[in-house]
Amino acid sequence: PDIQFQPDPSKKNLVVLGTGWGSVALLKKLDTENYNVIVVSPRNYFLFTPLLPSCTTGNIEHRSIMEPVRQILRSKKASAMYYEAECTHIDAERKVIKISDNSDIKGDVNMTEVPYDMLVVGVGAENATFGIPGVRENSCFLKEIKDAQAIRTKIMDCVETAGFKNQKPEEVSRLMHMVVVGGGPTGVEFAGELRDFFDEDIKKLVPQIADSFKVTLVEALPNVLPMFSKQLIDYTESTFKEEHIEIMTKTMVKNVTDKYIEAEITRPDGKKELTRIPYGLLVWATGNALRPLVKDLMSQIPAQKDSRRGLAVNEYLVVQGARDIWAVGDCAVAGYAPTAQVASQEGAFLARLFNNMAKTEALEAKVHELSSTLNVQPGNSAQIVQEIESTERQLRRIKDIKPFHYSHQGSLAYIGSEKAVADVAWLNGNIASGGKLTYLFWRSAYLSMCFSTRNRVLVALDWIKAKVYGRDVSRE
Ligand code: FAD
Numbered sequence: 001p002d003i004q005f006q007p008d009p010s011k012k013n014l015v016v017l018g019t020g021w022g023s024v025a026l027l028k029k030l031d032t033e034n035y036n037v038i039v040v041s042p043r044n045y046f047l048f049t050p051l052l053p054s055c056t057t058g059n060i061e062h063r064s065i066m067e068p069v070r071q072i073l074r075s076k077k078a079s080a081m082y083y084e085a086e087c088t089h090i091d092a093e094r095k096v097i098k099i100s101d102n103s104d105i106k107g108d109v110n111m112t113e114v115p116y117d118m119l120v121v122g123v124g125a126e127n128a129t130f131g132i133p134g135v136r137e138n139s140c141f142l143k144e145i146k147d148a149q150a151i152r153t154k155i156m157d158c159v160e161t162a163g164f165k166n167q168k169p170e171e172v173s174r175l176m177h178m179v180v181v182g183g184g185p186t187g188v189e190f191a192g193e194l195r196d197f198f199d200e201d202i203k204k205l206v207p208q209i210a211d212s213f214k215v216t217l218v219e220a221l222p223n224v225l226p227m228f229s230k231q232l233i234d235y236t237e238s239t240f241k242e243e244h245i246e247i248m249t250k251t252m253v254k255n256v257t258d259k260y261i262e263a264e265i266t267r268p269d270g271k272k273e274l275t276r277i278p279y280g281l282l283v284w285a286t287g288n289a290l291r292p293l294v295k296d297l298m299s300q301i302p303a304q305k306d307s308r309r310g311l312a313v314n315e316y317l318v319v320q321g322a323r324d325i326w327a328v329g330d331c332a333v334a335g336y337a338p339t340a341q342v343a344s345q346e347g348a349f350l351a352r353l354f355n356n357m358a359k360t361e362a363l364e365a366k367v368h369e370l371s372s373t374l375n376v377q378p379g380n381s382a383q384i385v386q387e388i389e390s391t392e393r394q395l396r397r398i399k400d401i402k403p404f405h406y407s408h409q410g411s412l413a414y415i416g417s418e419k420a421v422a423d424v425a426w427l428n429g430n431i432a433s434g435g436k437l438t439y440l441f442w443r444s445a446y447l448s449m450c451f452s453t454r455n456r457v458l459v460a461l462d463w464i465k466a467k468v469y470g471r472d473v474s475r476e
């Protein structure tokens with residue numbers, strides 16, 4: 001049987017890179033009948049990142065927040081092709097991409113090219129390390145499922161190693177010191193989840209290490225959660241104090257070894273001091289950096305030379321200086337924060353734009369066809385002219401698509417002890433709230449945002465399971 005994808009020659013090839021927030025929002029709303037849609041991503045699932053910090057402790061099982069891309073594409077009207085591969089190069093001149101199968105099992109062919117007429121780059125970002133020595137070798141990140149699994153394993157490894165016979169108190173303290181670098185929402189949510197795990201489960205099961213367990217959050221700026229209002233920053237900092245999570249602000253990590261980090265603290269009098277912080281587990285959450293693929297594309301386009309944080313796009317998300325390339329999400333610079341909220345609105349916008357472009361092209365073809373029949377059948381001219389006019393009216397209506405406009409719904413973050421903070425847009429203002437009620441709002445909001453009903457049911461069951469039986473502390 002011919003299992004190869006046969007593109008319809010009458011349609012354009014629309015290639016979508018990535019299966020994250022931006023690309024999946026596009027695929028969800030795109031009318032796939034209009035194009036030969038080809039999706040390329042090394043990850044054959046969509047990941048609901050807002051609940052990823054909960055996977056690090058087993059409060060939620062990782063498969064509950066994954067949705068297979070095959071499932072997503074199956075629900076489309078016309079079939080779309082998916083290749084599990086990484087795009088390694090975009091040749092903007094020839095309009096082809098190079099793809100490579102980087103999974104463990106490779107066939108005889110594991111590298112090839114895919115031509116495109118239209119390309120959407122939604123490859124997200126990498127973890128920023130700022131070139132600080134030792135970070136990649138010694139710390140865990142928190143971006144993908146495998147990162148959350150690695151953290152879950154390491155937490156219990158530290159606990160069990162600390163409980164090893166004759167372990168010295170100093171070493172127990174080091175092993176039980178969990179350090180999080182980066183006081184953005186990723187670092188804060190993880191620190192909160194970790195403290196919960198310890199208070200609700202580990203402490204009961206391994207009481208001998210209870211006094212040594214410590215969580216420290218290290219942040220270079222004067223406060224954590226810079227995107228939240230002052231009131232919620234203060235609330236988070238005081239809640240962390242109650243939860244015994246130490247926050248070290250104005251502390252910039254400069255070097256990482258396998259057992260300690262070195263950081264520069266700026267004292268209130270402005271003096272700088274170098275300190276050594278021993279750790280058992282180190283989680284690095286200092287935000288985003290450009291992927292090599294994005295850097296490579298930017299280097300081909302002179303108009304991108306001054307862009308530092310990603311592909312500069314115009315108000316229709318077209319990559320500036322490129323032909324037929326659009327970008328969405330964390331790899332695009334459209335003037336908004338790199339969040340799921342922005343990425344998914346951008347993806348949905350592109351779907352509307354592409355659906356519209358296809359409709360426009362179909363109507364233009366109709367006008368063209370009607371005009372040619374006008375010359376052949378002069379007898380029907382009045383009716384044909386009427387039809388041309390009505391088609392042109394439709395064309396004018398749909399051609400007038402407004403530029404992308406981001407609508408901010410608010411920011412939400414879990415901070416531990418069944419408390420959350422929320423800055424939510426309300427009418428023309430903003431409502432800031434923090435505490436247990438906000439936590440219930442956080443839970444219901446994220447549950448309703450899960451990709452599918454299946455995800456929603458699994459997440460709700462995981463929450464119930466963890467509450468009733470406790471989190472599973474077995475180390476995989
Ligand atoms: P991603 O979702 O990262 O997807 C990128 C996709 O591209 C992936 O499928 C990847 O496999 C694929 N890819 C990578 N390289 C290639 C390549 N070379 N070729 C092809 N495909 C490639 N934002 C919020 O708004 N609210 C939250 O509560 C929130 N919580 C978060 C919690 C955590 C722990 C993290 C890490 C982030 C969170 N974010 C949140 C931010 C949000 O996840 C990102 O802004 C969002 O994922 C960006 O979407 P994206 O589509 O640009 O990239």
Ligand code: NAD
Nearest residue numbers: 182183184185186187219220221252253286287338412413
């Ligand atoms: P971030 O960029 O928001 O925060 C990183 C923090 O690390 C910064 O505050 C920075 O000052 C600090 N930092 C950098 N280098 C440092 C160093 N050497 N030593 C100490 N501190 C250092 O990163 P993030 O938290 O991973 O978030 C990334 C994006 O994802 C953001 O746009 C964020 O809004 C979004 N996100 C949102 C949520 C949510 O809404 N609940 C959750 C997670 C992530």
